[in-house]
Amino acid sequence: MEQWFPKIPIADWVDTFVNWLTVHLAVAFDGITTFLQSIVDGMVIGFGYIPSYIFMILLTLLAWKVSNKGIALFTLIGLFLIANLGYWEPMLETLALVLTAVIISIVLGIPLGIWASQKQMVKQIASPILDFMQTMPAFVYLIPAIFFFNIGVVPGVVASVIFAMPPTIRLTILGIQQVPADIIEATEAFGSTTIQRLLKVQLPLAMPTIMAGINQSIMLALSMVVIASMVGAPGLGADVYRAVTQIQIGKGFEAGLSIVVIAIILDRVTQNIGKNNKQGGNAL
Amino acid sequence: MDSKKISVRNVTKIFGKSKKALQLLQEGEPKQSILKKTGATVGVNQATFDVEAGEIFVIMGLSGSGKSTLVRMLNRLIDPTDGEVLIDGIDIVKMKKEMLRDVRRQKISMVFQKFALLPHRTVLENTEYGLEVQGVPKETRIEKAMTALKLVGLEGYEFQFPKQLSGGMQQRVGLARALANDADILLMDEAFSALDPLIRKDMQDELLELQSNMKKTIVFITHDLDEALRIGDRIALMKDGSIVQIGTPEEILMNPSNDYVERFVEDVDLSKVLTAGHVMKRAEAVSVEKGPRVALQMMKDLGISSIYVVDRKKQLLGAITASDAKEAMDRNKGIIDILQAGVSTVTPDTLLTDLFEKVSIATIPVAVVDHKQRLNGILVRGAVIGALAGNNDSINHFEQAQVETAVDQEDKEVKSHGTMVPQNPNS
Numbered sequence: 001m002e003q004w005f006p007k008i009p010i011a012d013w014v015d016t017f018v019n020w021l022t023v024h025l026a027v028a029f030d031g032i033t034t035f036l037q038s039i040v041d042g043m044v045i046g047f048g049y050i051p052s053y054i055f056m057i058l059l060t061l062l063a064w065k066v067s068n069k070g071i072a073l074f075t076l077i078g079l080f081l082i083a084n085l086g087y088w089e090p091m092l093e094t095l096a097l098v099l100t101a102v103i104i105s106i107v108l109g110i111p112l113g114i115w116a117s118q119k120q121m122v123k124q125i126a127s128p129i130l131d132f133m134q135t136m137p138a139f140v141y142l143i144p145a146i147f148f149f150n151i152g153v154v155p156g157v158v159a160s161v162i163f164a165m166p167p168t169i170r171l172t173i174l175g176i177q178q179v180p181a182d183i184i185e186a187t188e189a190f191g192s193t194t195i196q197r198l199l200k201v202q203l204p205l206a207m208p209t210i211m212a213g214i215n216q217s218i219m220l221a222l223s224m225v226v227i228a229s230m231v232g233a234p235g236l237g238a239d240v241y242r243a244v245t246q247i248q249i250g251k252g253f254e255a256g257l258s259i260v261v262i263a264i265i266l267d268r269v270t271q272n273i274g275k276n277n278k279q280g281g282n283a284l
Numbered sequence: 285m286d287s288k289k290i291s292v293r294n295v296t297k298i299f300g301k302s303k304k305a306l307q308l309l310q311e312g313e314p315k316q317s318i319l320k321k322t323g324a325t326v327g328v329n330q331a332t333f334d335v336e337a338g339e340i341f342v343i344m345g346l347s348g349s350g351k352s353t354l355v356r357m358l359n360r361l362i363d364p365t366d367g368e369v370l371i372d373g374i375d376i377v378k379m380k381k382e383m384l385r386d387v388r389r390q391k392i393s394m395v396f397q398k399f400a401l402l403p404h405r406t407v408l409e410n411t412e413y414g415l416e417v418q419g420v421p422k423e424t425r426i427e428k429a430m431t432a433l434k435l436v437g438l439e440g441y442e443f444q445f446p447k448q449l450s451g452g453m454q455q456r457v458g459l460a461r462a463l464a465n466d467a468d469i470l471l472m473d474e475a476f477s478a479l480d481p482l483i484r485k486d487m488q489d490e491l492l493e494l495q496s497n498m499k500k501t502i503v504f505i506t507h508d509l510d511e512a513l514r515i516g517d518r519i520a521l522m523k524d525g526s527i528v529q530i531g532t533p534e535e536i537l538m539n540p541s542n543d544y545v546e547r548f549v550e551d552v553d554l555s556k557v558l559t560a561g562h563v564m565k566r567a568e569a570v571s572v573e574k575g576p577r578v579a580l581q582m583m584k585d586l587g588i589s590s591i592y593v594v595d596r597k598k599q600l601l602g603a604i605t606a607s608d609a610k611e612a613m614d615r616n617k618g619i620i621d622i623l624q625a626g627v628s629t630v631t632p633d634t635l636l637t638d639l640f641e642k643v644s645i646a647t648i649p650v651a652v653v654d655h656k657q658r659l660n661g662i663l664v665r666g667a668v669i670g671a672l673a674g675n676n677d678s679i680n681h682f683e684q685a686q687v688e689t690a691v692d693q694e695d696k697e698v699k700s701h702g703t704m705v706p707q708n709p710n711s
Contacts, residue, residue, distance in 0.1 A: 180398075180400075182396055182397075182398050182400040183400050183401075185361055185396065185400065186394070186396055186400035186401075186402075187413075187417075188361055189359055189361060189388060189392075189393070189394040189471075190388065190389065190393070190394075190413055190414040190417055190461075190465070191385045191386070191387075191388035191389035191414070191417055191418070192417045193385070193417070200402075200416070200417075201402060204404045205402075205403070205404060
């Protein structure tokens with residue numbers, strides 16, 4: 001094969017491109033690194049200030065308020081288990097990593113989704129990029145991320161954002177576009193501007209779908225914590241990774257179990273926020 | 285300025301590649317061959333009509349006839365490919381976006397087939413929507429929205445959500461929303477088609493009642509001929525994107541302009557369209573001041589056995605029979621002494637379907653009286669049946685002929701012209 005058609009040097013191109021970026025955008029990357037690092041650090045420090053039992057109670061109350069007694073009970077027991085196993089600190093670090101990644105996904109993803117929902121062209125360009133972001137093995141993002149953002153939690157956050165953002169964008173587009181055509185027609189007929197239509201009609205009606213997207217983003221970000229630990233992100237992922245490299249089955253299971261507990265709490269709570277919105281809109 | 289609220293001039297909508305198709309269309313090529321030649325679909329073909337201020341103009345056609353497309357071009361929810369749409373004399377087709385928005389906010393409201401309410405807003409918030417996007421202050425818009433809700437009979441429901449209401453009530457919200465911003469023009473796209481028949485009839489009645497107070501200019505789209513005939517002042521019938529006939533309900537029914545219209549209207553239940561006014565015959569009546577002798581003579585000349593009695597103002601007093609008149613004559617009594625009051629009457633706008641019972645049990649032809657109790661005419665069974673059979677001779681056409689009100693016989697010599705033939709000239 002190679003004798004008829006030389007190998008296309010994609011690897012070389014990518015290397016050259018990444019090198020070029022590293023050199024020329026160093027200042028920008030440094031800025032982003034500092035920014036992300038301070039958000040994550042701020043969260044970890046902030047969470048750390050709260051005594052663990054108060055933190056447990058607060059989360060339990062939150063779970064009770066947005067969903068039901070069962071979830072609240074699970075939250076309480078689950079968090080107690082994590083503290084008991086000695087994974088409280090790593091859990092807070094993981095939470096900070098995931099929340100940072102999700103907040104950035106929301107801040108970037110929702111406006112992008114809105115934009116793409118209004119302009120067919122943007123949507124057509126965005127779709128393949130989103131496919132790429134989600135299907136490219138997440139490990140691959142880590143390599144350039146180390147170049148740009150050094151070792152530590154920041155490349156982990158960046159890789160998590162890239163992997164976790166697509167559902168928020170996609171479901172924002174979907175939510176807005178699935179608002180029935182006759183309702184859009186009615187808002188047009190009464191002389192709404194584009195902004196009015198968006199804020200008064202499309203976004204409120206798309207909210208449950210957008211919340212489902214955010215929920216998925218949270219889950220995907222959580223699924224990235226072990227991978228992020230490979231570039232030095234601290235937290236439960238690091239414990240799992242360490243257990244894997246040292247073949248400590250029991251420890252690995254404990255850390256993994258803690259991740260599962262956090263995942264279930266975050267999933268149920270955010271899922272119910274979405275549902276509550278739906279009911280709030282239609283019920284008494 | 286004239287009374288034309290909306291003028292539609294040669295408005296055409298072509299879906300797909302329009303340039304070539306438009307040219308072919310203007311050369312008179314039929315829809316099907318344009319589709320074959322260019323792949324473009326003709327939605328509306330050079331529609332031209334005027335809507336007068338204050339009238340209900342119904343656009344009727346089967347699905348796919350282009351009526352919904354046509355009404356959407358009146359506020360440019362769909363942009364016409366060609367032609368002009370003049371609202372108050374101003375062409376909106378060439379208008380910039382911002383000006384069009386103002387027209388939509390202030391001049392034209394719309395009611396939709398599937399209600400198109402905002403599910404996340406209460407009834408009141410839905411009704412406010414049109415005012416809200418205009419930036420009307422909160423108190424004013426609540427006040428106006430409440431007035432509109434009161435008009436459609438939804439007082440007390442303002443804090444419910446659309447989902448909690450029945451279809452009929454949801455459409456009332458749709459109507460209130462359209463009324464709230466005080467636009468002169470109301471576009472109603474199959475507004476009642478999604479409702480079940482009984483509710484639909486109620487809504488039609490209410491619309492007519494509202495209209496009698498508000499005098500909006502209403503363009504009403506429907507596929508239901510009965511609905512069109514019931515509420516339309518004028519009807520435009522559409523087929524394959526073209527308007528095939530425009531006229532009053534009567535003109536459409538009685539003089540269909542082509543086979544299509546004729547086929548469309550042949551199944552109409554005439555008893556629900558025709559009124560007592562359409563089928564009544566001229567009433568011969570005797571003035572109460574006359575003597576029984578005159579009355580008897582009239583009856584003899586007309587070949588009838590009883591006659592209605594009116595006063596000077598032509599108000600109906602009752603009826604007398606020939607035998608009573610004869611007796612009164614012999615005993616030197618007046619008409620007033622033998623008068624039978626309490627005869628059964630109907631008003632001219634009573635539908636035939638509602639008067640069958642009265643006509644069937646009455647011993648003398650039922651009297652048709654207007655709101656001042658003046659005798660307008662009588663209902664003869666043969667004429668009622670003739671009208672139902674679609675016999676044009678049995679139907680009065682109001683345009684040329686108003687049925688003569690009760691004749692005052694004072695100066696006229698009574699002639700035997702029978703009561704079966706309507707008399708033309710209005711006295």
